[in-house]
Amino acid sequence: MNRTVACLVVLVMIGASPAGAWTRSGDLDEIILGPKSTAKDIQSALNTLPESGGTVLLRPGLYTIDRPVALLRDNETLRGAGPTTILRLANNANCPLLVMGTLENTPSRIVRNLRVSDMDLDGNRTNQPVESWSTPGEGSEIRNNGLTVRGVTDAFVERVRCYRARSGGLVTEKGVLRLTVSDVASWDNEFDGIASYVTEDSVFIRLLLHDNPGAGLSLDRSFRHNVIGDSVMTANGSGIFMRDSRDNLFHALAIRDSREHGVFMAQVAVKDAAGDWIPTPNTECTGNVFSGLQITGSGGAGFLANNDSCTNNLIQGARFARNRLGGLCESKPGLAKTQTILDE
Numbered sequence: 001m002n003r004t005v006a007c008l009v010v011l012v013m014i015g016a017s018p019a020g021a022w023t024r025s026g027d028l029d030e031i032i033l034g035p036k037s038t039a040k041d042i043q044s045a046l047n048t049l050p051e052s053g054g055t056v057l058l059r060p061g062l063y064t065i066d067r068p069v070a071l072l073r074d075n076e077t078l079r080g081a082g083p084t085t086i087l088r089l090a091n092n093a094n095c096p097l098l099v100m101g102t103l104e105n106t107p108s109r110i111v112r113n114l115r116v117s118d119m120d121l122d123g124n125r126t127n128q129p130v131e132s133w134s135t136p137g138e139g140s141e142i143r144n145n146g147l148t149v150r151g152v153t154d155a156f157v158e159r160v161r162c163y164r165a166r167s168g169g170l171v172t173e174k175g176v177l178r179l180t181v182s183d184v185a186s187w188d189n190e191f192d193g194i195a196s197y198v199t200e201d202s203v204f205i206r207l208l209l210h211d212n213p214g215a216g217l218s219l220d221r222s223f224r225h226n227v228i229g230d231s232v233m234t235a236n237g238s239g240i241f242m243r244d245s246r247d248n249l250f251h252a253l254a255i256r257d258s259r260e261h262g263v264f265m266a267q268v269a270v271k272d273a274a275g276d277w278i279p280t281p282n283t284e285c286t287g288n289v290f291s292g293l294q295i296t297g298s299g300g301a302g303f304l305a306n307n308d309s310c311t312n313n314l315i316q317g318a319r320f321a322r323n324r325l326g327g328l329c330e331s332k333p334g335l336a337k338t339q340t341i342l343d344e
Helices: 037-049
Strands: 009-013 023-026 028-033 052-058 061-067 069-071 076-079 085-089 098-100 116-121 147-163 170-187 193-200 203-210 216-224 227-234 236-244 249-256 262-268 269-271 277-279 290-295 303-305 313-321 328-330 337-344
Touching: 028 037, 037 052, 037 061, 037 069, 037 076, 069 076, 098 116, 147 203, 193 203, 236 249, 236 277, 262 290, 290 303, 303 313, 313 328, 328 337
Parallel strands: 028 052, 052 076, 061 085, 069 098, 076 116, 085 116, 098 147, 116 147, 147 170, 170 193, 170 203, 193 216, 203 227, 216 236, 227 249, 236 262, 249 290, 262 303, 290 313, 303 328, 313 337
Antiparallel strands: 009 023, 023 028, 269 277
């Protein structure tokens, strides 16, 4: 008898799904669910994993989600079978599809070593009347994104496609450290393809972000020491919108046909009692490096440094073409250091 098969033990059936079972083989804990499973079934499966963690595997099919599915404990994995595994938000659910980390408004602990991979997240936004999760109290500050990552360290999002979310496609927030996002596509969301706040030492590679009314990539609070590379952003409001972003590396990005600017870089500002915009200290964009940047066909500037405080940024090996307001545009000349810039 095959040794692996011999030690396979079916321990418990999950919910109403005939395809769901927790199996254990050696040190592997895995629950397998089929498309008849509900959000409650998937959450129960995650909660059933031992304290040491494990995997919930979703077979191909359409899963209707009427409440958030959350990875709340260390060492949990939720994996599909690729684009044939589709999680679609139910009509009027008004909630995020997936949350990695915590459902608290203010995370009280860090969750470690999470992974979501190989699935489609369909936010069904035309049938979601509101942007914020309507649950009162804890969770009420979470937007109705495809996937929200919050208060998480050492996590992975791989081969996931987010679309039609009522807010953003993929959002990282509330203290994210050493996250790897790879081979992710995000389109036709209400606002941004990917938005990242309070995120550090993370990697975003091989992204395809297109047709989002906001930004393809929005970096708008304490986005620091991250790498963004080998990605394409097409037909978004802006390719990259960034404020309060420091010491990041942007490499081999193609930004095409943005309705506004290819890259918009600024300092955070708030209105005072008189209605004047007052810059917020220490929120400028500085120390960022852009290497191998191609920006074409923008409705505004190719690259706009909007505030005099956005200094010490380097653009090297860039090509700008057919941008309506020009390639590199600055609030005053010489803000960015440039090397080998082709502006057609």
